[in-house]
Amino acid sequence: NAGVTQTPKFQVLKTGQSMTLQCAQDMNHEYMSWYRQDPGMGLRLIHYSVGAGITDQGEVPNGYNVSRSTTEDFPLRLLSAAPSQTSVYFCASSYSTSGRETQYFGPGTRLLVL
Amino acid sequence: SQQGEEDPQALSIQEGENATMNCSYKTSINNLQWYRQNSGRGLVHLILIRSNEREKHSGRLRVTLDTSKKSSSLLITASRAADTASYFCATSPYNQGGKLIFGQGTELSVKP
Numbered sequence: 001n002a003g004v005t006q007t008p009k010f011q012v013l014k015t016g017q018s019m020t021l022q023c024a025q026d027m028n029h030e031y032m033s034w035y036r037q038d039p040g041m042g043l044r045l046i047h048y049s050v051g052a053g054i055t056d057q058g059e060v061p062n063g064y065n066v067s068r069s070t071t072e073d074f075p076l077r078l079l080s081a082a083p084s085q086t087s088v089y090f091c092a093s094s095y096s097t098s099g100r101e102t103q104y105f106g107p108g109t110r111l112l113v114l
Numbered sequence: 115s116q117q118g119e120e121d122p123q124a125l126s127i128q129e130g131e132n133a134t135m136n137c138s139y140k141t142s143i144n145n146l147q148w149y150r151q152n153s154g155r156g157l158v159h160l161i162l163i164r165s166n167e168r169e170k171h172s173g174r175l176r177v178t179l180d181t182s183k184k185s186s187s188l189l190i191t192a193s194r195a196a197d198t199a200s201y202f203c204a205t206s207p208y209n210q211g212g213k214l215i216f217g218q219g220t221e222l223s224v225k226p
Contacts, residue, residue, distance in 0.1 A: 004156075031212070042202060043157070043216040050212060058213065090156055100144050100206040103214060105156035 001026050004106035006091050012112045013081040021076040021109050023091030031094040032074040033103070036060065036087040043090065049074055050097050081113045120203060120217040128225055133190040135220040137203030138183075144206040146179055146186050147214065151200045160188075160201075165208075193224045 007022045025032065033048035035058075045058030049068040063085060065077040074093075078085060088110050092103040121136045137146070145164045149157040163170045163179045163186070170177045176189040190197055200221050204214045 033214075035216075040218060042218040043204075045213055045215070048212050056212060059215075092157075098206075099212045099214060102147065102159045102162060103157075103204075104159070105149075107156045108154075 003027065004091055004093055004104050006089075006106035006109050008109060009107070010110045010112075012114065013078075014114050015082060017081050018077070018079050019081065021078075021089055021091075021111075023074045023076065023106060024072050025074075025091075025093040025104070026072065027093060027095070027104065028071060029093035029095050029104075030071065030097045031099045031103075032068070033058070033092045033094075033099060034064070034066065034074070034076045035090045035092065036085075037090060037108075038087050046076065046089075048099060050099065078111075081111075083113045085111065086113045087111060120201075120220045122220060123218070124221045124223070126223040126225065127193055129193060129195055131193055131224075133193050133197070133222055133224070135188045135201050135203075135222070137186045137188070137217055139186075139203075139205045139215075139217075140184065141205075142208040143181075144208055146177075146206075147204045148175075148177060148186075148188050149202045149204060149216075151202065151219070153199070157202065190222075193222075195224050195226045198222060198224045 004025045030051045034046040035043040047066040049055045091106040147162045148160045200219045202219045203217045
């Protein structure tokens, strides 16, 4: 099993550009989530999904969109990138549909917005 | 706002010594988890302790949970240089399904 995979590993954007961060898992987990990690801030939840077709907002959802059309994939879209979105983004999945149990993390995507 | 606060923010010890990290949180929880993050990598789950448990062991790791004080501690015994990493606690708030809330982490450095 590849576990949780994320692409790209690193991306540079200009302010106002859009992009999609990809996340896929091959563990048949219903629960998937996106976090951003900033220095001194720990991880903050952006959006999460408890199954295909079901998404909900986390702590810092503004500026980000998600959709979940399949169990395997959970892309994160930045519609108009801002410098404040410079961060490291982690995708995670869990065998628990509540998301309360162990979460398995991807390797992260480093995003720089100029 | 952050649910968990970790103490200390940074810890430097010699190989063979024990390392203790603390986590405090604000609301009632279902469980509390500890994760490790090596530099530039994703987080790896270490251990989960449920709200009705007081202590749990896994290899060289010992976790305690005091729900009356809303606090937890992670003890790593006989530390090795390979334990150098950041350690995060994460709580599952009791009435907030679908969320794990992470603390800011403790940066552990184990010197050979």
